[in-house]
Amino acid sequence: MNPPEVLTPERIDERVSAAVDALRSRPQISNVFLTACGGSFALMMPLQHVLQSSTVLEAHALNAREFTTRAPKSLGPNSLVVLCSHSGDTPETVEAARFAREQGALTIALTHELESPLALASEFVIGYQHGDAKRYAYTSAPILYRIIHALVDRATSSSTLAPATDAVAALDGIVEGLLAAHYDRADAWAKAHARSGLIYTLGSGPNYGSAYSFAICLLQEMLWVHSQGINSAEYFHGPFEITDFDVPFIDLLGLGVSRPIDERTHAFLVTKSDDVLTLDAAEWDLALVPEALRPSFAHLVFTPLLRLYAERLADHRGHPLSVRRYMWRMEY
Numbered sequence: 001m002n003p004p005e006v007l008t009p010e011r012i013d014e015r016v017s018a019a020v021d022a023l024r025s026r027p028q029i030s031n032v033f034l035t036a037c038g039g040s041f042a043l044m045m046p047l048q049h050v051l052q053s054s055t056v057l058e059a060h061a062l063n064a065r066e067f068t069t070r071a072p073k074s075l076g077p078n079s080l081v082v083l084c085s086h087s088g089d090t091p092e093t094v095e096a097a098r099f100a101r102e103q104g105a106l107t108i109a110l111t112h113e114l115e116s117p118l119a120l121a122s123e124f125v126i127g128y129q130h131g132d133a134k135r136y137a138y139t140s141a142p143i144l145y146r147i148i149h150a151l152v153d154r155a156t157s158s159s160t161l162a163p164a165t166d167a168v169a170a171l172d173g174i175v176e177g178l179l180a181a182h183y184d185r186a187d188a189w190a191k192a193h194a195r196s197g198l199i200y201t202l203g204s205g206p207n208y209g210s211a212y213s214f215a216i217c218l219l220q221e222m223l224w225v226h227s228q229g230i231n232s233a234e235y236f237h238g239p240f241e242i243t244d245f246d247v248p249f250i251d252l253l254g255l256g257v258s259r260p261i262d263e264r265t266h267a268f269l270v271t272k273s274d275d276v277l278t279l280d281a282a283e284w285d286l287a288l289v290p291e292a293l294r295p296s297f298a299h300l301v302f303t304p305l306l307r308l309y310a311e312r313l314a315d316h317r318g319h320p321l322s323v324r325r326y327m328w329r330m331e332y
């Protein structure tokens with residue numbers, strides 16, 4: 001059997017350049033809507049963080065159905081709408097692209113399926129790599145990261161796209177090194193949690209999306225484990241009351257301005273739960289990533305690292321990540 005066809009880096013880079021040129025030449029961009037569903041929506045959360053913390057652009061990360069239902073009054077020809085759908089046929093995301101174009105917004109969509117309804121509905125379409133033959137640098141999240149830095153540069157007259165692109169080029173080495181280093185730990189954690197019915201995930205700032213997608217996509221959707229992705233900044237405002245010695249948590253510790261949020265939560269958590277898996281970005285070798293970018297870059301590492309833990313969990317539970325009860329199997 002032939003290996004599945006993978007889009008080449010050159011082809012992806014061409015599409016990224018076309019989208020970057022389009023957002024550079026747009027006469028005005030005053031707001032940005034980052035919209036998708038599920039795991040693809042989670043990819044938008046760190047982008048909103050980058051835009052809000054470094055530009056005066058109004059930036060909104062919204063589920064695609066929320067986006068079309070709210071029909072933001074500020075959406076129009078001065079808007080950029082960034083969409084993502086792996087399949088390219090999630091109806092809510094396709095409808096969001098159509099709606100955005102009707103309002104005159106510039107639409108840039110990422111999808112793995114270049115002939116899909118989303119690709120046809122969007123003005124600029126960028127494909128990405130996926131599956132065993134992928135390079136992490138050419139998967140969806142790092143491509144979005146590059147595009148958002150082009151927008152930061154436009155909005156602030158800075159030059160972050162080149163260092164962000166260089167940082168992304170280092171992603172494969174960073175992720176592969178960490179996957180090898182974490183394999184035994186992930187396997188032991190997964191074996192210990194082969195019967196766990198519930199696992200919470202915690203993260204904040206640009207890493208909240210990684211915690212959220214791990215909870216809703218990997219644990220709930222794919223492994224049928226009860227979960228919630230809790231923003232560490234919200235932990236003391238309700239969720240900490242369920243903490244107990246035998247309640248499992250995965251706690252993501254990020255970098256930069258969000259780290260004190262994570263550290264405060266972590267310090268409390270480990271005194272009350274004996275079952276905390278801590279993944280700490282401060283332990284990684286990020287020498288090839290400029291220091292200023294490391295806080296927002298970390299999510300590009302957390303997501304594939306968490307996937308290793310899910311894959312080991314799937315193996316120990318005898319529950320492949322591909323199994324669904326309802327999704328894609330019936331009308332809903």
Ligand SMILES: N[C@@H]1[C@@H](O)[C@H](O)[C@@H](COP(=O)(O)O)O[C@@H]1O
Nearest residue numbers: 038039040085086087088090217
């Ligand atoms: N884990 C995700 C889900 O969260 C999402 O609802 C669905 C549609 O996603 P997409 O629009 O990216 O194809 O598929 C994936 O399995």
